[in-house]
Amino acid sequence: MSLRGTTFLESVLQTLKRAIELGGYPQEVYEILSRPQRIITVNIPVRMDNGKIQVFTGYRVQHNNALGPYKGGIRFHPEVTLEEDIALATVMTFKNALNGLPYGGGKGAVAVDYKKLSKRELEELSRGYARALAPFIGPEVDIPAPDVGTDPQIMAWMVDEYSKIAGRNVPGVFTAKPVILWGNPVREYSTGFGVAVWAREAAKKLWGGIEGKTVAVQGFGNVGYWGAYWLEKMGAKVVAVTDSKGGVYNPNGLKLTDVKAVKDKTGTVMNYDSPGTRKITNDEVLELPVDILVPAALENVIHRGNANNIKAKLIVEGANGPTTADAEKILHSKGVWILPDLAANAGGVVMSYLEWVENLQWYFWDEEETRNKLERILLDTFNRVMNRWNKLGTSQVTIREAAYVEAVDRIYNAMKVRGWI
Ligand SMILES: NC(=O)C1=CN([C@@H]2O[C@H](COP(=O)(O)OP(=O)(O)OC[C@H]3O[C@@H](n4cnc5c(N)ncnc54)[C@H](O)[C@@H]3O)[C@@H](O)[C@H]2O)C=CC1
Numbered sequence: 001m002s003l004r005g006t007t008f009l010e011s012v013l014q015t016l017k018r019a020i021e022l023g024g025y026p027q028e029v030y031e032i033l034s035r036p037q038r039i040i041t042v043n044i045p046v047r048m049d050n051g052k053i054q055v056f057t058g059y060r061v062q063h064n065n066a067l068g069p070y071k072g073g074i075r076f077h078p079e080v081t082l083e084e085d086i087a088l089a090t091v092m093t094f095k096n097a098l099n100g101l102p103y104g105g106g107k108g109a110v111a112v113d114y115k116k117l118s119k120r121e122l123e124e125l126s127r128g129y130a131r132a133l134a135p136f137i138g139p140e141v142d143i144p145a146p147d148v149g150t151d152p153q154i155m156a157w158m159v160d161e162y163s164k165i166a167g168r169n170v171p172g173v174f175t176a177k178p179v180i181l182w183g184n185p186v187r188e189y190s191t192g193f194g195v196a197v198w199a200r201e202a203a204k205k206l207w208g209g210i211e212g213k214t215v216a217v218q219g220f221g222n223v224g225y226w227g228a229y230w231l232e233k234m235g236a237k238v239v240a241v242t243d244s245k246g247g248v249y250n251p252n253g254l255k256l257t258d259v260k261a262v263k264d265k266t267g268t269v270m271n272y273d274s275p276g277t278r279k280i281t282n283d284e285v286l287e288l289p290v291d292i293l294v295p296a297a298l299e300n301v302i303h304r305g306n307a308n309n310i311k312a313k314l315i316v317e318g319a320n321g322p323t324t325a326d327a328e329k330i331l332h333s334k335g336v337w338i339l340p341d342l343a344a345n346a347g348g349v350v351m352s353y354l355e356w357v358e359n360l361q362w363y364f365w366d367e368e369e370t371r372n373k374l375e376r377i378l379l380d381t382f383n384r385v386m387n388r389w390n391k392l393g394t395s396q397v398t399i400r401e402a403a404y405v406e407a408v409d410r411i412y413n414a415m416k417v418r419g420w421i
C-alpha cells in the first residue's frame with residue numbers, strides 16, 4: 001500500500017474480488033483474472049543522436065484472451081512500472097468485455113521520457129519495440145494502440161515495421177493509425193467523445209441534462225482536450241483545464257480553441273491568459289466548485305487524502321485508474337457518482353474495434369456513420385451498467401462494481417464454455 005492508500009493494481013483487484021462476490025462467480029475466476037496470462041519484457045537498443053547506444057526497457061502484458069485477441073494501448077512514460085502495466089492490462093480485459101468487444105485485454109509500456117528524444121530517436125525506439133514484439137502480436141493475437149505518450153505517427157511506424165517483417169501489409173495489427181494508413185478520423189477524438197457521451201447520459205439522470213453544467217478537466221492531452229471539446233459541444237461549460245505543469249481556471253468558462261492554441265504554441269496551457277482567468281495547480285483542479293470533474297491524466301490522483309475535498313457531484317474517469325479504492329468508498333458514501341474508466345473512457349477502444357473491423361475487410365465507413373456506430377455501442381453499455389447498478393442497489397454498490405460484474409459475467413461465461421474452469 002502506498003502513502004496515497006491502495007495502489008492502482010490493488011484497487012483493481014479489490015473491485016474484481018467484490019464483483020465476483022456480488023455476481024456469485026466461483027473463486028477460480030479470481031485465481032485466473034487476478035494475474036496476467038503472459039508478460040513479455042523487451043530491451044530495445046537505440047543509437048542516439050550523440051552516437052551512443054541507449055537501451056530502453058519495455059513490456060507487453062497479455063492479461064486474458066478468453067473473449068478474443070488481447071487489445072490495449074502502449075504507454076511511453078518515464079515512470080512506467082511493470083505493476084502499473086499489469087493493472088492497465090487487467091482493466092483492458094474488463095473494459096473490452098464490458099463493451100461487448102471480441103477482445104481480451106493487454107497493455108504495453110516503455111520507460112522513456114519521449115519529450116527528450118529527437119524524432120529520429122523516437123522512430124527508432126517505436127520500430128524497435130514493434131520488432132521485439134512482432135512474434136507475440138498480430139491482428140488475431142494482440143492488437144496494440146496508443147496511450148499516454150504515443151500517437152498515430154508512432155502507430156504508423158509500428159505497423160510499417162510489423163508489415164516489413166510479415167512481408168505484406170497488415171493494417172489490423174495496430175489501431176488508431178493515421179487516416180491515410182487505414183485509420184479512421186473518429187479515432188483521434190473517440191475517447192474524449194465517449195467521456196462526453198457518458199457524462200451527458202449521467203447528467204440527464206442526475207440533473208435532467210448537461211446544459212450549463214460546469215466542468216474541470218485534469219490533463220489536456222488526447223483524452224482531456226477532446227473530452228472538453230465534446231462536453232462543450234453538448235452544452236456544458238468548461239471552466240478549468242490543466243496539463244503536467246499546472247493549469248488555468250475561469251469561473252465564467254474558458255475559450256477552448258484559444259487554450260489549445262496556447263498549449264500547441266508554448267507547450268502548456270499555463271501560458272493562457274484572459275480577463276478573469278487565474279492559474280491553478282493539479283491538486284487544485286480536483287477540488288474546484290464544479291458539477292463535473294474529468295480526471296484525464298494519470299492514475300491515483302483522487303485518493304484518501306483529497307477525496308473529502310472534492311465538490312463535484314459527477315466524476316468521469318477519462319484516465320485509467322484515477323480514483324483509488326479508498327477514495328471511491330468516501331465519495332460513494334457522499335453520493336458522488338463516479339463513472340469508471342472501463343466505461344467512461346471506452347470510446348477509444350470501441351473505436352479501435354471499428355477501425356480493426358474496417359482493416360480486416362479493407363472496407364471503410366465515413367466519419368458520421370462511424371461515429372453513430374460508436375455512440376450506439378456506448379449507449380448500450382451505459383444502459384446495461386445503469387440497469388445492473390440499479391438491480392444490485394445503488395447505495396450498497398458503486399457504478400464501478402456494477403460495471404465489473406457486467407464484464408466478469410461475459411469473461412466467466414467464455415472461460416466456462418472454453419472449458420478453462
Ligand atoms: N488515448 C486514448 O485513446 C486513451 C487514453 N486513456 C487514458 O487517458 C489518460 C490520458 O491519456 P492520453 O490523453 O492518451 O495521453 P496524452 O499523452 O495525450 O496526454 C496526457 C496529458 O496529461 C498531462 N499530464 C501528465 N502528467 C500529469 C499530471 N501529473 N497532472 C496533470 N496532467 C498531467 C499531460 O501534460 C498531457 O496533457 C491515461 O490514463 C490513459 O491511459 C484511456 C482510454 C483511451
Ligand SMILES: O=C(O)CCC(=O)C(=O)O
Nearest residue numbers: 072073145147348349352
Ligand atoms: O484503442 C485501444 O486499443 C487502446 C485503448 C486503451 O489503451 C485504453 O482504453 O486504455
